[in-house]
Amino acid sequence: MTLPPVVRFEHEGAPVFLEESHALPLVDFVIALRGGALLDPPGKGGLTRMTARLMRRGTKELKSHEVDEAFARLGGRLSVSISRSSVRLHGAVLARNLEPFVALVAQLVREPALRSDDLARAKRRILDELRMLREDDHGLADRHLRSLLFRDHAYGAPVGGTGASLRAIKRADVLEHHARMVRRGSLVLGASGAIDPATLERLVRTHFSGLPRGERVSTHVPAPKIPKGRRVLVVDKKDRSQTQLGLGMLGIKAHDPLYFPFVVADAAFGGTFTSRLVDEVRAKRGWSYGASSQITVAHQREAWRVWSHPSVENAVACTALELDLIEGFVAEGPKRSEVAQTKRFLANSRCFEEDTAARRLDLHMSTELFALDDAHVNGFRKAIRKVTRDAAHEAFAARIRPRDVAIVAVGSAKELAGPLGALPGVVDVKVVRHDASL
């Protein structure tokens, strides 16, 4: 079976992608803006996210609630997601209402009202979300792990900002930032579903012509460096029956020649039900329902993280085990059988990244935004199949430093801080209150 090829054209310099499928009377319409949280000015962390949220809150003609009602009436939704390197406004709508939906979305992107009262509301909302994060042990661990691992580097800053940085944002900042974000050089458009090329071209021409000129924004950041040794942070929270446990190390960048071998090694370590981590932590010991490792893709080396949630009694032993597993994996590499199994899984399951028009569109847009080569889309299977055991071992040995690890545990500091500090190679133990300002 051959999948229909993606349609790609340019409009005023902006790439436009289409994955057509008339299986359902539904259309996804995506607007991506290059940039993302890395564009946040110093002291104004969260400005990109705030600006993107406010774009959703109204046009010069329509107030926030009128926009919400219009979307609901059209059978549409518009969600906003922000990463460090891009902003995506992802719309989905019943095909019969596509035209007015795109018109409204375009208005929101191009001429949002960015009202002061909406800014004040959005600030209060995001500050509430920060407060609610105290209840979410995994979210709390994730935020602290990133900051412990990357410290002052841009990858350590939370995408949504901090309480202090959010309070510092003024309407003038938002207006200026919007002008910086929304310009021709930054725009990438895409649609999938029940829409044909002629309709998409017409809609793009009608609603996205004449954007302000401007070069693509730069989101270059220096390569992160992390300190030597294993550093522990206990997020002190009493009365927990389990510990959210995260181990973070520097991972691999998307353009690294060792990228695909690293992907295979990561999946063999903690990416599947049969991976070594899951076997040791869950299957053999029953310590944690969930255990996984994950890579974050970026232009520089982002985090490679290992997650589990053992009971309080097993938390220290589980940390020790995971550190040993990583060390062993780096020293000896994956077994041939692990690599063979993982390669088959990654290559064969690739079809689930491409089985709907929306997913295929997402692949094309991500590739464009990260400036990746064809190996990441059409060449993925071939690149994975080429990986040898030695290459997977080399990738891990070259990139993972199991003695330089950030370790975050959410739980009782009284029970965890001492024993975690006594683990081999730990050079620093800090404790932070779970309800400390974020």
Place this chain on the structure above:
Amino acid sequence: MTKTASELARRLSRTTRRKGAKVSFEGEDAFGPDLRVRRWRLGNGLRVLTLVDRAAPVVSFQTWLGVGSRRETKGKTGLAHFCEHLMFLGTERFPVGEIDRRLEEVGAEHNAATWTDWTCYYEDLPSGELGVAMELEADRLANLDVQQEQFESEREVVLSERRDRVDDDVEGQASEVLWSTLLRRSPYSHPTIGWEKDIRGYTLDDCRDFHRTWYAPNNATLVAVGDLDEESFLESVVALYGALAPSVLPVEEVLPEPTLRKEKRIEMRLPASGEKAFLGWHGPAFSDPDWAAINLLSEILFGGRSARVYRELVVEEELATELSGSIPPFALPSVFEVTLAVRPRRKVEKVVERLDAHLERVRREPVTDDELERAKARLELGLLSSLETANGKGDQLGFYAQVTDEVGGAFARLDEYRALGPDDLLRAARRFLDPKRRVHVRVLPS
């Protein structure tokens, strides 16, 4: 088309002498504007649904069993979910780890889920690999074989899952209290994951008995959706499942839930970031004509930023940070639940008073046509979005077959929504949302 399917069933039946393996074609239904689902049944009671859709080179194979936490007995709660976990540990032919290994090797995405009325195992596979999943599923349906050591290890995994979903989760804890307080006789009064002391108390024999009773062809529905060869799929079904013997399924005794005479209030102190309220009323079964009306009403009141109550209490007045309403799609009457979290320095009682004023209003006067149309459009978008993948389509087919016996029920439900008017919602609100007949769990930060 129907004639061809009947001929195929006859031809397949001629290939076997086993009565249990004889195939009947039971009919064909539309599934949306372009797709058709076919219904088949084996002599041993196994129901089979096929939907050929060549939109992508993938297939979703799902095994739905008509057993969930609703069929558990006192002291053995959570057994259906525990049994689901054990199913991944293997059989004599596919020992521990082998099921996952074989499925991953062919690139399958696989997992399982247990809820009140059903248990579902699914494998999403590249086209052409369907046979791998069928062989494993047929074998573990009949020959589950778990050793004591693995059983004990899996018990720890399930306890870990419970800690994650309930014991360390404010919503999980409060919701468990709400349901068990509101439902006194219903089999939904205990959580699907089970009470902790019950999980600690199971024996391997309990699980074997449970599996023997419920994991039988006459209690199962196979669903295959996607890029499949229907004929060879059915041939495999006959070969792999035809020899399985049906079991005698226990008769279910469902007692009517006593009506609440006054509101029950419960206060909990939990490590929450702010005050919260969890409100529950007796709600309709999925097959009750008022289920769609209550769901639509919930969408009008709580479904997103333009919904009536959400907009007022969360968006405009910023009294609450979270607000949602839901009626689960359960076979028996269950619970209509509203949860809310208030902003700092707001008192949850005051916000509940505001919410109650809205509930009183929908019991007194009809919703507007505009509100109704918006909610219908949102529900239509939600349904269509859920059908994008082969797995999503299979999920809808299996769920409706299991809970309502209507295979194409998803689209029929959409038609039901379209037919509802303001008076229907008014009637449903008056029937179910009596402020005196509810449980109110108030959560205060510890």
